[in-house]
Amino acid sequence: MEYLNIALAKGRLAQKGYKLFKEMGFECEEIEKNTRKLIFVNEEKLIRYILVKASDVPAYVERGAADLGVVGKDTIMEEEKEFYELCDLGFGKCKFVIAGPPGYEMNTSYETLRVATKYPNVAKKYFLKKGKQIDLIKLNGSVELAPLVGLADVIVDIVETGRTLKENGLKVIEDMYHISARLIANKVSFKMKNNRIKEIMKKVRLIQEVNKRNDKDN
Ligand SMILES: Nc1ncnc2c1ncn2[C@@H]1O[C@H](COP(=O)(O)OP(=O)(O)OP(=O)(O)O)[C@@H](O)[C@H]1O
Ligand SMILES: O=P(O)(O)OC[C@H]1O[C@H](OP(=O)(O)OP(=O)(O)O)[C@H](O)[C@@H]1O
Structure with missing residues (x-):
């Protein structure tokens, strides 16, 4: 049998992604050590983990370099x-x-809205649907800075705890979409390795049910 290749996003989602596969019985001790390695194998279960930058997971899975991937819905959309x-x-x-300075009236302004974001495709599509013309400023991080220094009027970004917005004196102007991590599969792998992938999906469901029950009991 061939390896099943799983792309895990480095960073915030890596640990939780790996923990899920570990719970399924696909542990790989080496991955838990502090190393700079990017490929980890469980020879017995024929599982190979590759650690990739979060925004690259879709490319690895689309082209079949990974059969499965764990990635945020934000990255999928972008x-x-x-x-x-x-x-x-x-x-x-x-x-x-969409966030901006307190009291900023996005909808009453007829001027082109300057939008800073790490997610240009998501922002472009969203404002196009609203019929609002924007001047898109693609940034790679610290997006909250943009309205503070006059680079943009508003930002399109991710909010988790709201702490970054609060500590920079910005407010949510409009909620756009809910985000969570998703399991994705290469289309050919889904057919060729269907039994193994179906088995993993079943295990995910079981783990989720157990977690839900435990949450209720606590
Ligand atoms: N507070 C948060 N901020 C950003 N992403 C979060 C947050 N909470 C959960 N996520 C999810 O974690 C994923 C990975 O985030 P992470 O910050 O590790 O990657 P990244 O933004 O690509 O990192 P990098 O700083 O290397 O560019 C995001 O795509 C998103 O789905
Ligand atoms: O609501 P919070 O819990 O404060 O989290 C949201 C922040 O986290 C992310 O940035 P990240 O930490 O990835 O840093 P970056 O600005 O360098 O992308 C995101 O872009 C927000 O800035």
Whole structure:
């Protein structure tokens, strides 16, 4: 049998993603150590983990370099790649919002809105649907800075606890979409490795049910 290749997003989702597969019985001790390695194998279960940058997970899965991937819905929406979205994993919860200075009236201004974001495709589509013309400023981080220094009027970004907005004196102007981590699959792998992928989906469901029951009991 071949390896099943799983792309885990480095960063915030890596630990939770790996924990889920560990709970399924696909542990790989080496991954828990502090190393700079990017490939980890469980020889017995024929599972191979690859650690990739969060925004690259869709590319690896689309092209079949990974059969499965764990990635945020925000990245899925932004990258616009081809694959199957198999299930909501229930962690990595946050939301997409438009945020700006307190009292900023986005809808009453007829001027082109300057929008700073790490998610240009998501922002472009959202404002197009609203019929609002925007001047898009693509940034790579610390997006909250943009309205504070006059680079943009508003930002489109992720909010989890709201702490970053609060500490920079910004407010949510509009909620856009709920976000959570998803399990995704390469379309060919889904057919060729269907039994193994179906088995994993079943295990995910079981783990989620157990977690839900435990949450209720606590
Ligand atoms: N507070 C949060 N901020 C950002 N992403 C979050 C948050 N909470 C959960 N997530 C999820 O975690 C995913 C990965 O976030 P992470 O910050 O590790 O990656 P990144 O933004 O690509 O990192 P990098 O700083 O390397 O660019 C996001 O795509 C999102 O789905
Ligand atoms: O609501 P909060 O819990 O404060 O989290 C939201 C912040 O976290 C993310 O940034 P990240 O930490 O990835 O840093 P970055 O600005 O360098 O992208 C996101 O872009 C927000 O800035």
